[in-house]
Amino acid sequence: MTEPSRVSILPYSYVVGQQALRTALELAYVAPSVGGVLITGERGTAKSTTVRAFCRMVHHGKLPVTLPINATDDRVLGGWDIDKFLHGETTRLPGLLEQADGGLLYIDEVNLLDDHIVDVILDVSASGVLAVQREGLDLPEIPVTFSLVGTMNPEEGGLRPQLLDRFGLVVPVSAEADVRLRQEILLTVLRFERESATGDSTWLAEGRARDRRRSGQLAAARSARHAVKTPLPVVELCAKVSAVFRSEGHRGEIVMALAAQAVAALDGRTEVTASDVMQVAPYALAHRRPGDAYEDGIAWTAKDHERLTEVIAEG
Amino acid sequence: MPTTAEKVATALTCMALDDRLNGVLFFDMPPATLASVAHSYAGDTRPLVIGAGTADDGLWTELKPAPWGPKVAPGPLVAGAAVVAVPDLARLSLAGRQAAVSTIGADVAHLERDGLSVAWRPDARWLAACSRADIHRVSRHLLDRFALRIDVSGLPAEIGHLPVLPVPPARPTPTFPAEAAAMVTELVDHGGARRALALSRTARALAMQRGEAAVTPESVAAAGQLMGLINSIPQGEPELEADRKTEADQRRGIAHLATNVQRVDVALPHAATALPPASVAASGRTTMPYPEDNDAADQDGPEPLRPPGRQAIQPGNSGVSIGSMPARDLRDIALIPTMMAALRAQGRRCPNHFRQQGSPHGLHLKATDLQSHRRADTNGHFAVLLIDHTCRASWHELLRAYLQWLYSVRARICVVEVGMAGSDAELRATMFTTRNLLDARLADAMRRPRGRATPLAHGLALAARALQRNAVSNDHLQFLAITDGRGNVPLTASQTGLLNLPVGAEGVEDTLRMAERIRSMRAVRSLVLDPDSNPGSSLSHRLAAALGASFQGPNR
Numbered sequence: 001m002t003e004p005s006r007v008s009i010l011p012y013s014y015v016v017g018q019q020a021l022r023t024a025l026e027l028a029y030v031a032p033s034v035g036g037v038l039i040t041g042e043r044g045t046a047k048s049t050t051v052r053a054f055c056r057m058v059h060h061g062k063l064p065v066t067l068p069i070n071a072t073d074d075r076v077l078g079g080w081d082i083d084k085f086l087h088g089e090t091t092r093l094p095g096l097l098e099q100a101d102g103g104l105l106y107i108d109e110v111n112l113l114d115d116h117i118v119d120v121i122l123d124v125s126a127s128g129v130l131a132v133q134r135e136g137l138d139l140p141e142i143p144v145t146f147s148l149v150g151t152m153n154p155e156e157g158g159l160r161p162q163l164l165d166r167f168g169l170v171v172p173v174s175a176e177a178d179v180r181l182r183q184e185i186l187l188t189v190l191r192f193e194r195e196s197a198t199g200d201s202t203w204l205a206e207g208r209a210r211d212r213r214r215s216g217q218l219a220a221a222r223s224a225r226h227a228v229k230t231p232l233p234v235v236e237l238c239a240k241v242s243a244v245f246r247s248e249g250h251r252g253e254i255v256m257a258l259a260a261q262a263v264a265a266l267d268g269r270t271e272v273t274a275s276d277v278m279q280v281a282p283y284a285l286a287h288r289r290p291g292d293a294y295e296d297g298i299a300w301t302a303k304d305h306e307r308l309t310e311v312i313a314e315g
Numbered sequence: 316m317p318t319t320a321e322k323v324a325t326a327l328t329c330m331a332l333d334d335r336l337n338g339v340l341f342f343d344m345p346p347a348t349l350a351s352v353a354h355s356y357a358g359d360t361r362p363l364v365i366g367a368g369t370a371d372d373g374l375w376t377e378l379k380p381a382p383w384g385p386k387v388a389p390g391p392l393v394a395g396a397a398v399v400a401v402p403d404l405a406r407l408s409l410a411g412r413q414a415a416v417s418t419i420g421a422d423v424a425h426l427e428r429d430g431l432s433v434a435w436r437p438d439a440r441w442l443a444a445c446s447r448a449d450i451h452r453v454s455r456h457l458l459d460r461f462a463l464r465i466d467v468s469g470l471p472a473e474i475g476h477l478p479v480l481p482v483p484p485a486r487p488t489p490t491f492p493a494e495a496a497a498m499v500t501e502l503v504d505h506g507g508a509r510r511a512l513a514l515s516r517t518a519r520a521l522a523m524q525r526g527e528a529a530v531t532p533e534s535v536a537a538a539g540q541l542m543g544l545i546n547s548i549p550q551g552e553p554e555l556e557a558d559r560k561t562e563a564d565q566r567r568g569i570a571h572l573a574t575n576v577q578r579v580d581v582a583l584p585h586a587a588t589a590l591p592p593a594s595v596a597a598s599g600r601t602t603m604p605y606p607e608d609n610d611a612a613d614q615d616g617p618e619p620l621r622p623p624g625r626q627a628i629q630p631g632n633s634g635v636s637i638g639s640m641p642a643r644d645l646r647d648i649a650l651i652p653t654m655m656a657a658l659r660a661q662g663r664r665c666p667n668h669f670r671q672q673g674s675p676h677g678l679h680l681k682a683t684d685l686q687s688h689r690r691a692d693t694n695g696h697f698a699v700l701l702i703d704h705t706c707r708a709s710w711h712e713l714l715r716a717y718l719q720w721l722y723s724v725r726a727r728i729c730v731v732e733v734g735m736a737g738s739d740a741e742l743r744a745t746m747f748t749t750r751n752l753l754d755a756r757l758a759d760a761m762r763r764p765r766g767r768a769t770p771l772a773h774g775l776a777l778a779a780r781a782l783q784r785n786a787v788s789n790d791h792l793q794f795l796a797i798t799d800g801r802g803n804v805p806l807t808a809s810q811t812g813l814l815n816l817p818v819g820a821e822g823v824e825d826t827l828r829m830a831e832r833i834r835s836m837r838a839v840r841s842l843v844l845d846p847d848s849n850p851g852s853s854l855s856h857r858l859a860a861a862l863g864a865s866f867q868g869p870n871r
Contacts, residue, residue, distance in 0.1 A: 007423045007436045043459040044507020052422060063434060068425040069413055070371050072636070074651065075427035082430040082651060085658055086383050086678070088669025093430060109416060116637045135655055153456050155837070158783040175507045182504075183496045186511055190491040190519070193335060197488055 008196045011207030012053040016185045017176045024171045024283050025054045028147055030221045030262035034255055035168030036148035040298055045173050047151040048108050057211040064106040065099045069113050076120055077132050097124050100146040110150030111159050118163055125166050168255045169283040172298050225265040230257055230272045237274055241281050244311050247288040256284040278312045319470045322541055326465050327356055329520035334438040336516040338419040340461035341444045343468040346402030349444035353400030363396035369411040376428050384678035387429045399441045405449035412457055419460040429651050455607050462513035464604035466543055489522040495530045502544050514538050543604040642685035652686035696726035697785040699778045703798035705734035705769045708846035710797045717795060722752040729781040730757060733774040736766040743809045744774035771802030772825035773809035779832050782839055794833060794841040800854030802826035830861035
């Protein structure tokens, strides 16, 4: 059993391809109120690796708080430290939702999660409050906020609409088709494995240094994001795009505007433009159109792109 | 050509040399042989053998004795099993399947159960066996974790000379030149990265055994042959000492191998007919390592709605634990709630229980402390029944046998209705779900009068939604459609409530598109019943083809 601190994860800066996935993670970090990211796509596309590498980068080497698919509710909500309890001591063990407070909660294979745990997450996520009355625990309500980051393979089934809606952005990913990119992915992974086996790798050290620089840029953008202005025409554009794509509710345009702010902040600008909206609209709307989550899968087609381009051009 | 036993030994050696090459699937290896191989491979340690009865408790956690009572500790999957054996992958329990998906090839795995919180990098080697005839029963998602595949048909029950874990790497890890990567991507040219990585890691392990400083084209070709991606390696290219090879030699070797290896084409979905003759072994029997890529493999599955036989109830494994309750017997005891119940009474039963510092003693446990799991109801069978009320002929008799079977397996039923008269929204299908067949709404649904519009595309969209929602918690998914296939309402019209005339073939096209979506869900078995079917009517046949379904016409 390897200790978590010694778990070897590819530096984020060395992740090859999957640009949309990386962009969405960065936007959700710069603007946490976007509300997390769902990554849905085929097998073997580095979904989990990219999420873990990103979290390690922005959280100074720490792995994300992770909710595995077979977690028991005492670990999700919190409970007693059983070992200490056996010795007559009452020590509370915080659950994963509490541990994720202020950060992100990562759920790999989120569509395989049992309904019982999904209900718990939805309850806390929607109310922003964790209330525990079980096994003799009666805690005052604890304010809890976290961004959900989930990865899933849609072949195994979809998500409940309520849970899908908790994800601000959704990124469909697929395997890279470009042969050169596929070779680069292969060579990077194999080199990473080889370098990890050596105690002192300058290549890995360089990767970590690049990660520190990127993490600094993201932190700066996160601070600057609040000063980014969204002009009224851009706000109207977000609402129009959302209406044209028949987005359910108003969360679509709100998330779109927040994510566009994050794009501007990352670009070092102080004002959101229509092209920022163009960039983030697919992530904010792909899962909010009626029936999309089930009927055609979560996807942003070339036809959608064409329509979005028209709407943005109309202004 | 290596013998089958040599192929098994080579694969296991490669896995021993590379702890990221940690899942192998042996096609057609008898379960008993797999168990025997796993025991030999594990050496002095005991392999973890998992199967249809494996539950989360016992796999992720286990109970260990302690001076003051039982202690919940990380289970064998977390705390040390070097080898995990799955004698029959097609019959692995849900807990086993989830464990495989969560740990094989993962950078890190997490245990968050029963007060335990552990993160670790899993390095257990998973050895699985599955009959080719059963491969359609295993999800693609799970199969992807076993990217290294070895065909072992004809393997003798007793095989010798197997390696034992761990094999210490005798030499440094060879480098992987771009030319070798090019050859790998030539051999595995679509899909995610796991297959290409498995081929590369196998080639690297072979290169390590050969003492190569860098992986050569010969090692990639040998790995490809081991996995069944290449039928044969061309003869005539003289073997060169690895350390004497120049870059030019390597390039020449790549070119030679790339043009002369007898490649086994891995069929892309819907491309099975394009397979060249070379893709089939001389015996005429496919040796393709990834049969799940070939949609035709699905056709070999059991007939839709054919009763698979009542499954034995697996103690403690009938559903996810959603709480606890006082136990009525000793089956499925919930350990933590039991301990909590006992702990609350320790002060009363033994006033000095917690005061004896340094000499703890066991819990004072009574039968009334025992708690059992309260589990979510999952009977494993879920069926979607689509009723197209606009069918002209009577279909009730046609349906009777299937309803009887659905009742016998206590299936949950989702009923999708299309084209009934008097509906508020005639352009839309409606849906409701029942716990079983004994629901009055189902009887009502079977008596409704015929309407005018047939929003079949929307009905199939709703069916897809229901099947997708229930794919996680049910092992047996059935889709049964009673229809003549004459959908005349486009999906957009159902969604918006606005019908733009004329609709042309749009209603039928949308229907077929939705049918293909259901077909992409591998676990679903479909059947189309057409009471109107006659030689001149092709729509229901087209629908059945798009669904990958069986078809039944009227009993004449």
